[in-house]
Amino acid sequence: MSATVLPELAAESVATAERLGRLSAEEGLDASEAEYILASGLAAIQRVPRLWPIVKGRIGAGTTGPTAHELLARLLDVVDKNLALAGTLKEPVRVLRDERGREPEAAAGLVAAQERLREIRAEAGRLLKVVDAPARWPGPEQLMEAKEHMRRGARLTAEEFRQALLGK
Amino acid sequence: MTYHVEVLSDVSHYLRGLEGLTREGRLAMHGFMDALRDYGDEARDACPRRTPDSSVFHLRWTFDAGPAIRSLDLYVDDSEAAAGFLQVLYADLVPLPGS
Numbered sequence: 001m002s003a004t005v006l007p008e009l010a011a012e013s014v015a016t017a018e019r020l021g022r023l024s025a026e027e028g029l030d031a032s033e034a035e036y037i038l039a040s041g042l043a044a045i046q047r048v049p050r051l052w053p054i055v056k057g058r059i060g061a062g063t064t065g066p067t068a069h070e071l072l073a074r075l076l077d078v079v080d081k082n083l084a085l086a087g088t089l090k091e092p093v094r095v096l097r098d099e100r101g102r103e104p105e106a107a108a109g110l111v112a113a114q115e116r117l118r119e120i121r122a123e124a125g126r127l128l129k130v131v132d133a134p135a136r137w138p139g140p141e142q143l144m145e146a147k148e149h150m151r152r153g154a155r156l157t158a159e160e161f162r163q164a165l166l167g168k
Numbered sequence: 169m170t171y172h173v174e175v176l177s178d179v180s181h182y183l184r185g186l187e188g189l190t191r192e193g194r195l196a197m198h199g200f201m202d203a204l205r206d207y208g209d210e211a212r213d214a215c216p217r218r219t220p221d222s223s224v225f226h227l228r229w230t231f232d233a234g235p236a237i238r239s240l241d242l243y244v245d246d247s248e249a250a251a252g253f254l255q256v257l258y259a260d261l262v263p264l265p266g267s
Contacts, residue, residue, distance in 0.1 A: 059232070060231060061196055062199030065227075065239060066214070066228075126265070130230070130265060133265060135241050137218065137226065138258045143224055143243065143245075146176055146257035149178065154176060155174045156177060158173050165180065165183060166195065
């Protein structure tokens, strides 16, 4: 996967959420404006869950701890900004409800999308604990002993290690 | 710089003995070898050391072991780095939180 696409996708989602959040908080929205903002916001929020398997796949394939942390931090930022957007979209929902005398259809989708974002937030938070768990450094004596064993030749080359771990 | 990565036999024994990893999980775990080989200079610069003059740095490798995504800590000696060698002295599969 490209090293640049995922951060840009995350940044795009955050920017969209912030822009639509600002617009939905504007006073004096008319019904057609409210409907447009609600539809756009809901679509933006519903796209966020598609980032989660990308992030999990990237980490699962093997990556360093700091990279995994950064990927999860970006994802959590996207989730939080879109949860905030979901909150501000209550205003266009109210405008439409007042105008039409019934709950707009998108309102139910908004609730479901919020719930999915909260689930992803919880899963990503659990994974962050795995990534950020404290290291258990070996003692200096253990490292000295390991160095001594290494010096005496108790070591495998990369190819020998690969075969030992994975077989032929 | 591309490094030759060597692994202490005790580390190899420990990693081979880890239970519950799928074949794909072992492959993903093995990726730390490629990372050290190809990005050893970045790791030497960025990874933490107990003291600034220590020859041992700590690399955390996160991967999907099969049943779950896990973190593996590797402690790598770079005292032979000038000759192109990095040596993995110690490994520790970090317990899952709450286990």
